[in-house]
Amino acid sequence: MAAIGVLAKEAADRELLGLMLGEFGHHAEGAGRLEEALEFARERRTRAFLLVDGAGADAESLTRELIRAFPLLPIVVALKVRDASRAVALMRVGACEVVAPPWTPEDLKASVSKGLRLQGTFITAASAAPASRSSLWYALSVALFLAAGLGVASLKRVEEKRLAAATRVDRWELPVSHPAGLAFDGKSLWLVDWFTQSFYALSPKDTAVQVVRHQTAETPVAAAFTGEAMWTVSADGTVTRHMRDEKLTPLTRYPKAAPNSAGLAFDGLYLWTLDARAKVLRKHLVDRDLSVLATYKWRGVKAAGLLFDGKTLWSLDAADRRLMRHGLERPEDVVEAVPLPEYAEGAFIPTGAAWDGSRFWTVGEAKDGKGPARLVRHKEEAF
């Protein structure tokens, strides 16, 4: 309970305001003049003053006088006539609250209690507007933070998996022992086996044999694919163009067009063959005679395969166990070499290579020629 001085000219106002303050649990002492109010304040340790403005009383000057005597006491002014400018003027001279007419217990209670716990305005030059964060905002922020954390973690995990997969080298044992070449048709890997005179279509996922085609009329040593045909070359140098049907029906034969071939590749316009004995690359025009347009020196040791990766030619050197890159403009120059450490032990000799669009595949024959052949999927290369 606080002692509050009520300063009003009219007794009716003092009585009304005193009753209201009494309802709130305060002790009100009415005064009609300033001197009475000051005396009351000195005797009863007043906590606040309530002044009435109007009806002959000027609250502005009264406020000044009271503040001069009691600078720390809050002063609440009750207006008899509503006037916002007057209210602000009263507050400027020191009134902490101004109550508008008609006076209601609710307004008076709010103003007096506010006045009793008066503090100054908090001032800052920070440009941010006052924060108004609801609990939902905080919950969403936490959820967003957690989601972002999980997202980053899962992205990292995916990237780690991708890197692990990219650097992984896979090896499979094959049900053949004498591989001679390897090719990729866009879906399957095609293994050429000279001993069984057969072509094996293998799944790139698990190397399961999907199709087997026997070509008993020839001894195939290499193969290559175009959009509508399969090209093969046999041990006697005969190049054959096959229809890509179930039986790989031969369409055209070019007898002895590519002698001693170790590899065959198609760059979209020309057919390329690799002569292992003469150590030359030949560029053929796909005409009636498969004419040789140009011959380029091959700078490897033991030719074993040839492939086109969509941009450049690659040849496989079984002796140096590496893949060599050749530009189409100057194929005699080796512009890059990719070593094949998977063959470093010497137990297998690489005999064919293919490119599936992202990785190299090679096939190797056991050194003694008796064990099963090995298919290797190499790690991703960045070119």
Next chain:
Amino acid sequence: MRAPSLVPALLSFPGSAARQDSWGRLLKITAGGGELSTAARLAKGERVAIQFDLGGERLLMPARVHLAYDDDGQCVAELRWSDMVARRRLAVVLVDVLSKS
């Protein structure tokens, strides 16, 4: 920093609101907005012009009520100053007042 007393403010409303002028106290003043305690009932989104004196300058700050709630019978409103020119002027005054404190 905290001022020795609460800054009085005169509230005026757009003509379309058909409301009488009112008054209140600024509990907080920043360059972006303020917090006002008033007996007038304010609603979120309402437009109101706040006139107050600070650092010897009389400022008229058009504002929008960002949030309003009842606090012990009085309405406390969080305001966002909506006029960029007035905001800049207020920022200059605030820096001046704070540099002298």
